[in-house]
Amino acid sequence: MADPVLELRGLSKSFGALKATDNVSLTLMPGEIHALIGPNGAGKTTLMGQISGKIAPDAGEVWLSGQNITAFSVAQRAKLGLGRSFQVSSLIPEYSAQRNVMLALQARQGHSFRFLKPVMRDSGLREAARAILARVGLDARASVESAVLSHGERRLLEIAVALALKPKCFLLDEPMAGLGAEGTARLVSFLHSLKEEAPILLVEHDMDAVFRLADRISVLVYGRIIATGSVADIRGNAEVRAVYLGEESPA
Amino acid sequence: MDSTRKEWLLNALIAVALFAVPLWALMANEPFIITLATRIAILAVAAVGLNIALGLGGMVSFGHALYLGLGGYVAGIAAHHAFNGTPIFAGIPGTNQMLIIWAIAMVLSGALAAVVGALSLRTSGIFFIMITLAFAQMGFFFTLSWPAYGGEDGLPIFVRNQFPGMNTARPWDLFLIAYGVLIFSLAVFALLRAARFGAALMAIRQNPDRAAAIGISPFGIKLVGFILSGMITGLAGAMMADLTRFVSPVMMAWTMSGELIVIIILGGVGRLFGPVVGAALLVGFEVFFGGLTEHWKLWLGLVLLGVVLFARGGLIGLIAGRTQHG
Numbered sequence: 001m002a003d004p005v006l007e008l009r010g011l012s013k014s015f016g017a018l019k020a021t022d023n024v025s026l027t028l029m030p031g032e033i034h035a036l037i038g039p040n041g042a043g044k045t046t047l048m049g050q051i052s053g054k055i056a057p058d059a060g061e062v063w064l065s066g067q068n069i070t071a072f073s074v075a076q077r078a079k080l081g082l083g084r085s086f087q088v089s090s091l092i093p094e095y096s097a098q099r100n101v102m103l104a105l106q107a108r109q110g111h112s113f114r115f116l117k118p119v120m121r122d123s124g125l126r127e128a129a130r131a132i133l134a135r136v137g138l139d140a141r142a143s144v145e146s147a148v149l150s151h152g153e154r155r156l157l158e159i160a161v162a163l164a165l166k167p168k169c170f171l172l173d174e175p176m177a178g179l180g181a182e183g184t185a186r187l188v189s190f191l192h193s194l195k196e197e198a199p200i201l202l203v204e205h206d207m208d209a210v211f212r213l214a215d216r217i218s219v220l221v222y223g224r225i226i227a228t229g230s231v232a233d234i235r236g237n238a239e240v241r242a243v244y245l246g247e248e249s250p251a
Numbered sequence: 252m253d254s255t256r257k258e259w260l261l262n263a264l265i266a267v268a269l270f271a272v273p274l275w276a277l278m279a280n281e282p283f284i285i286t287l288a289t290r291i292a293i294l295a296v297a298a299v300g301l302n303i304a305l306g307l308g309g310m311v312s313f314g315h316a317l318y319l320g321l322g323g324y325v326a327g328i329a330a331h332h333a334f335n336g337t338p339i340f341a342g343i344p345g346t347n348q349m350l351i352i353w354a355i356a357m358v359l360s361g362a363l364a365a366v367v368g369a370l371s372l373r374t375s376g377i378f379f380i381m382i383t384l385a386f387a388q389m390g391f392f393f394t395l396s397w398p399a400y401g402g403e404d405g406l407p408i409f410v411r412n413q414f415p416g417m418n419t420a421r422p423w424d425l426f427l428i429a430y431g432v433l434i435f436s437l438a439v440f441a442l443l444r445a446a447r448f449g450a451a452l453m454a455i456r457q458n459p460d461r462a463a464a465i466g467i468s469p470f471g472i473k474l475v476g477f478i479l480s481g482m483i484t485g486l487a488g489a490m491m492a493d494l495t496r497f498v499s500p501v502m503m504a505w506t507m508s509g510e511l512i513v514i515i516i517l518g519g520v521g522r523l524f525g526p527v528v529g530a531a532l533l534v535g536f537e538v539f540f541g542g543l544t545e546h547w548k549l550w551l552g553l554v555l556l557g558v559v560l561f562a563r564g565g566l567i568g569l570i571a572g573r574t575q576h577g
Contacts, residue, residue: 052464074460076466078465094453099450103451103454103467108466113448114448117446117447118446119449
């Protein structure tokens with residue numbers, strides 16, 4: 001079996017008496033979409049924070065393609081190939097869609113300590129950004145300030161920025177949030193093709209989307225992973241139905 | 252006309268006006284006006300420096316007078332020893348050459364900004380403002396209690412420092428030097444802003460979490476921005492001391508730091524020519540309303556209030572519209 005791209009080993013994080021993350025271990029294998037689901041307050045955000053580097057775990061380790069990155073900063077992890085999107089769109093508001101992507105390309109190419117050549121005359125950077133925007137279907141909106149883009153367009157731009165990083169794995173935090181049926185359907189088919197490029201750890205509330213996309217699902221409840229398995233496994237798991245699915249779809 | 256072209260046109264107009272008015276004054280034999288224009292140019296250079304930190308990087312330094320004063324003392328001390336023929340220390344002689352003084356002022360200001368930045372950039376918001384202020388106040392009280400160079404009485408520069416090919420005793424020559432340095436500093440600002448460094452710095456101001464998530468470490472970029480910012484303000488300080496032929500702790504006072512911020516807000520935060528417009532407004536207010544009433548600062552305060560409430564982009568923003576980053 002291949003080595004995991006991303007691996008969490010026994011991550012734990014407490015806030016006072018609250019165990020937000022309780023001995024969480026999971027793997028993200030090449031070519032898969034691994035969905036992380038769980039009811040509100042299950043600790044998904046805290047766990048994502050520890051993977052991205054925003055929050056330091058009390059115990060446990062984060063490994064990215066065979067390297068222990070537990071002590072690395074957010075920026076260092078991004079450079080090593082952790083491409084994340086945010087739950088609430090988090091872009092550079094005054095920059096156009098194209099400049100948001102260009103910034104990510106610039107970051108991937110190396111350092112930003114270049115003081116003379118104007119960015120906007122860097123045709124290589126501009127064209128690469130255009131190509132990525134075209135992939136997510138935003139090329140017509142390339143010169144629009146990201147603050148002015150619609151909610152759905154901003155979600156797509158989040159994906160485009162992550163794409164520009166050419167990451168080893170994607171960390172997508174509720175990419176479907178607020179997209180509506182049509183937008184979700186488009187994104188689902190897009191993510192399906194994206195996983196060939198790099199595996200995706202997907203945190204998502206939209207159960208239909210998760211069941212259509214995920215190769216494996218892990219269920220997080222009160223900071224603990226209570227089950228990991230295929231879509232069929234999770235659908236059939238009594239404990240999962242009791243604590244989670246029961247609330248969403250009392251079928 | 253789109254707002255980018257409008258702004259370039261406005262900038263060109265301001266640059267020409269700042270040259271034409273003292274040129275007219277030269278013809279009309281009004282040296283006072285030339286000196287006013289020189290003061291505007293030098294204050295603008297100081298504010299261009301701060302505009303890198305504040306405008307591009309969103310670092311509200313309330314202590315940039317520290318670099319202004321440091322530059323001023325470099326010019327004063329160098330001139331003092333050159334005049335007396337005594338060494339500064341360990342056999343290093345003074346100098347009356349502006350170019351050498353400027354280089355030293357920029358290197359020292361950059362080094363000081365590196366120390367202040369490395370410590371203060373670990374904080375943000377009100378804490379950053381207070382730490383930068385605290386460092387400037389340390390500089391202020393240090394110079395105040397430093398008897399070797401005049402202490403609170405300050406240090407006069409008896410003969411203005413020299414510039415190759417210029418007679419710095421003549422107001423017009425000094426203006427040309429200041430104008431040249433202003434254009435240079437504006438060019439540096441424009442280059443930085445358009446380059447990858449500027450793209451990263453402005454992105455960090457708007458969304459540091461996003462910048463980090465794509466692999467741009469905010470701390471390093473901001474620190475370099477802060478150092479460049481301090482260097483340019485230090486350069487302005489050395490020129491300011493030569494203009495007034497005097498340097499005192501007042502150059503490091505917190506009111507001076509505040510004045511630089513006011514200049515930028517009046518002209519337009521992050522706008523290329525914001526510091527020039529702001530400096531012209533401040534000096535203009537001081538001269539014209541200062542002649543009418545002692546309370547000119549009250550009226551300046553009202554203008555500032557108006558700008559903050561109704562024209563967040565400053566005067567440049569009011570005329571040219573919002574910035575467009577393309």
